[in-house]
Amino acid sequence: MITVEEAKRLAKRTLSARRYQHTMNVKKLAVELAKRNGADEKKAALAALLHDIAKELPKDELLRIVREDAIITNNAAQRPAAVWHGGAAAVLARDRYGVDDPEILSAIACHTTGKAGMGTLDKIIYMADMASYERDYPEAEQLRGDVLADLDRGTIEGLGMSIAWLKQQGKPVDSETLAAYADLRARYYGGNNR
Numbered sequence: 567m568i569t570v571e572e573a574k575r576l577a578k579r580t581l582s583a584r585r586y587q588h589t590m591n592v593k594k595l596a597v598e599l600a601k602r603n604g605a606d607e608k609k610a611a612l613a614a615l616l617h618d619i620a621k622e623l624p625k626d627e628l629l630r631i632v633r634e635d636a637i638i639t640n641n642a643a644q645r646p647a648a649v650w651h652g653g654a655a656a657v658l659a660r661d662r663y664g665v666d667d668p669e670i671l672s673a674i675a676c677h678t679t680g681k682a683g684m685g686t687l688d689k690i691i692y693m694a695d696m697a698s699y700e701r702d703y704p705e706a707e708q709l710r711g712d713v714l715a716d717l718d719r720g721t722i723e724g725l726g727m728s729i730a731w732l733k734q735q736g737k738p739v740d741s742e743t744l745a746a747y748a749d750l751r752a753r754y755y756g757g758n759n760r
């Protein structure tokens with residue numbers, strides 16, 4: 567399996583300077599969130615370094631890669647193009663870089679949308695990406711503080727914001743995001759929040 571150092575070099579030579587900077591910021595926040603939530607810091611670092619590794623590939627290649635494995639990509643090929651790069655990155659991480667840890671692969675695959683039944687590492691990477699240090703939308707700093715204080719509550723907030731933004735822009739909300747939101751609210755607050 568690729569090491570954290572190797573993944574860092576891979577990200578540096580594969581990604582644009584801007585996306586590499588984003589990736590390093592995601593890694594920083596992911597490691598901090600792992601520390602605070604008793605998760606494996608190395609796994610968090612590796613998932614963060616690889617999460618956008620496929621993002622700059624051409625659309626047709628992304629589609630070809632996500633079609634290779636519907637399970638690991640959560641059926642990405644059947645879903646909006648914006649989610650393909652997470653699934654594709656998980657396939658590349660496994661097949662090209664020897665990542666065999668299901669938690670890392672899951673966190674990479676669902677980093678754009680979340681999914682029902684998100685585990686700790688899934689939440690960490692989803693939120694480290696959404697609230698990474700270079701993000702400058704108005705709520706970014708507050709969201710970062712909230713997720714650092716409480717991973718579950720912060721992730722519920724993040725998912726809710728993402729759904730609201732997509733609706734405002736008239737874009738379709740991925741079913742996985744709605745499922746993640748309903749599931750996490752039910753688990754956190756109890757009762758039936760659907």
Ligand SMILES: [Fe+2]
Pocket residue numbers: 617618621651652677678695
């Ligand atoms: Fe991404």
Ligand SMILES: [Fe+2]
Pocket residue numbers: 588592617618695
């Ligand atoms: Fe990202």
